[in-house]
Amino acid sequence: MPLQLDSCLRHEHAYVIREQIIKDYGFGANVTEEEQTPEQKAEATSAHTTLRNSLLPDNTQSARFTTTHGPDLKQASGTVYVGSHDGEEARILWFQLDGRMYPSVYTLWRTADFVPLLHTPEIVVKKLQGGADLMTPGLAGGPPFPERAKKGAVVAVASIERPSVPVAVGWCEIDVSALDKVQGSKGHAVRNMHWAGDEAWSYGASGKAGKPAPEEIDGWAQVLSSRGLVDQTEALDLDEQEEEGGGVPIEDDAQASSSAKTGKGYNEAVDGEDAPTTAETDAQEMTQKEIDDAFRNAFLYGVHRHKSSNSSAPNFGLVFPLSQSFVMSNLIQPFLPAFTPEQAQQLQIKKTTWKNIKKFIKSLDKEKVLKSKEKDGHETVILDIDFEDRAVLDFKPYRLPKKETMSGASQGRGEKATDQIDTGDESVGQKLHVASYFRPTSKLQPLFSNASKQLFTPPEVRELVTSYIESENLVQENNKRLVKLDPTLANAVFDGSGSLDKEVLAKGSVPRDALIDRVLHAMANSYAIVRNGADPSSTKVKSGAPPKVHITLETRSGNKTVTKVSGLEAYFVNPKLLADELRKVCAGSTSVEPLAGAAKKNEKPIEEVMVQGPQKDAVVKALERRGVDKRWVEVMDKTKGKKR
Structure with a gap:
């Protein structure tokens, strides 16, 4: 229902609520004040203030x-x-019900580890997002479960496919932490209170839809990693859950086989929901060997393509070391034989015997196909590939699906996977021109009374002002460069507020060029971005100064830098296609999300591209290929706290 917001919370009221949240959720409760040095107390006070403002701005x-x-x-x-x-756009950050404060998903996406995080399969998440409660058989990733997930505790729920992204909030109806098994269990585990997709998530002052969930949240990922839960959640799939009690109760071997194919049993994972029908899940299952072989062959195909298409380049166009994300997005995904959405669903790294890309790379290292090395303690990079290995030399290319048959940004590119980055991107090579227009204010209207339009280019303004000067005989006789002021010019252009105005008014004359500059300065600005030599008169003119493409470098999770790009739509650049190119060029993951608060109501959302790493130069180069001049680009480096 519509909300009538009060004014900002009174300082005293906000302070009480913040302190109550901090107390209820146990923030900063590890060290007592007596144990702290004066320096630690000062640092703790500063951190406490930052925390309060983060929880409740x-x-x-x-x-x-x-x-x-x-x-x-x-x-x-x-x-x-x-x-x-x-x-960012204002969103519901907390809600209070029955005297208890609950965080929204927006707060959980910003602040990690202040509530226990439980996991469940994606198919169960979809039921939760329909309002269902989480039943005990739907719990995954345990036992053991988080110690704080006791009866009555507020908890978050994420899918095992995206384990670091909470998508639901509720409270435990049982002591989840005490469960020693979920197989065969019944009853509610978590009462669902709020989820990504409900009305609280959707609410926004501008009327725009809620913000999509991110693909990964660094803070939560670090929490899971520190507890050894990343590999555990990535390794979970439906078959393992059936064996270990992760979400589908099994009565005997025959029923287990049936459940694996039909999804039977998920009606017990969520409250009041029917299980998927056989027709919905009747896809041809691939064997474990077929999935493993598909990934290994895809990697070899990627290496083969680089050898054949970059035969004269050093290392066949590969720049070592190769990151895990580069290997997955450039050497594996484009060459997976996924011809249907069902096959694409099965051909995921977590469904292989390796479970993740790190272990996959290490397996190839053991085979001597490549050399790898641990980097920063959490990533394995490829240092070299043996292009003369028999597996590479004996590889035979196979048929690949067309791009349009795939449900993914990078799969199914086949022969063009490494040849053309910008296939289908019409903005590459475009010619852009920013045309400036000026509209006279009411004071200036007498200077343009003979004109038949209201928008003028700078040369047209000069011509019309010159015509007015000549028609009123305002050219000074002894100096043609000077213009005598009449009441219209004096009142419309020089208001006497500045020292220059006072000097001009005292002299009664002004240089012609200075006068024209002041007229332009006093007029209202408009602009049009003209593409590929189109007729400027047919291009829509907008008020204000021409927009900038904003490139922002930020530090996330301590020392990880990301580069964000927004404002692309005004220059006819498709954010998704640019992200696709940057993902390959920068060998890093990219994402595209609506820029919060950037679009007005009833306008299309403005999208922001994010790429991992400090990639300003790569972004500028990609924009130049699309006709975007550096003059129209503004770079903000927040990692150094200065504007360039």
Whole structure:
């Protein structure tokens, strides 16, 4: 229902709420004040202030709401707290119901590890996003489960496919941490209170849809990694869950085989939902060997393509070391034989015996196909590939699916996977021109009374002002460069506020060029971005100064740098196609998401491209290929705190 927001929370009220949240969720409870040195106390005070503002920003507003809650749809009232961070669109960050504060997914995406994080298969997540509760058979990734997931505790839920991204919030109806098995169990585990996709997620002052969930959240990923849960969640698939009790109860071997093919049993993983029908899941299952062989052959195909298409280049065009993301996106995914969405679903690295790309690379190292090395303790990079290995020399290319048959940004590119980065991108090679226009204000209107239009280019302004000067005989007789001021020019152009104005008014004359510059300065700006020599008169003119393409470098998770690019649409650049090119050029992962608060209501959302690493030069080069001049680009390096 619509919310009527109050003004920003009073300082005293906001302070009480923040402190209550910090107390309820146990932030900073490890070290007592007596144990701290003065320096530690000062640092803790600063961190505490930062934490309070992160949880509940100063711009937070509140609103009361009434809704129905629980299985009996009992009426309940509460309060939502709406705020924004770093210029993003205001979203619901917390909600209070029955005297208890619950974080929204937006708060969970920003602040990690203040609630226990439970996991469940993606198919169960879809049911949760329909309002269902999480049943005990739907729990995955344990036992053991997080120690804090006790009865009554607020918890977050993520899918095992994206284990670091919470997508639902609820509270434990049982002591989940005490479970020693979930196989054969029944009953509710988590009462679902809020999820990505509900009305709280959707709410925004501008009326735009809620922000999509990210692909990965560094803070939560580090938490999972420190607890040894990353490989555990990545290794989970439906077959293993059936064996280990991760989500589908099994009565005997015959039923287990049936459940694996039909999805039977998921009706017990969520409350009140039917299991998928046989027709929905009746796809040809690939054997474990077929999946493994597909990934190994895809890698060899990627190496083969580089050898055949870059025969004269050093290392056949490969620049070592090769990162895990580069290997996956450039040497494996484009060469997987996935001809249908069902096959693409099965051909995922987590469904191989290696479970992740790191172990896959290490397996090839053991075969002596390549040399690899651990980097930064969490990534394995390829230092060299033996292009003369028998596996590479004896490889025979196979038929690949066409790009349009795939459900993915990089799969199925076949022979063009390494030949052309920008296939289908119409912005590559385009010619752009920014045309500036000026509209006279009411004061300046007498200078343009003979004109038949309201928008003028700078040369047209000069011509019309010159015509007015000559028609009114304002050229000074002894100096043709000077113009005598009449009441119209004096009132419309020089208001007397500055020292130059006072000097001009005192003299009663002004140089012609200075006058024209002041007229232009006093007019309202408009612009049009003209593409490929089109007729400027047929191009839509917009008010204001021409927009900039913004390139922002930021530090995330301590020392990881990312590069963000926005404002591309005005220059006819498709963000998704640019992201696709940057992913290959920079050998790093990319994402495209709507830029919060950037578009007005009823306008198309402005999208932001993010690429891993400090990639300013690569982005600028990619923009130049699309006709975007450096003059129209603004770079902000937040990693150094200065603007370039």
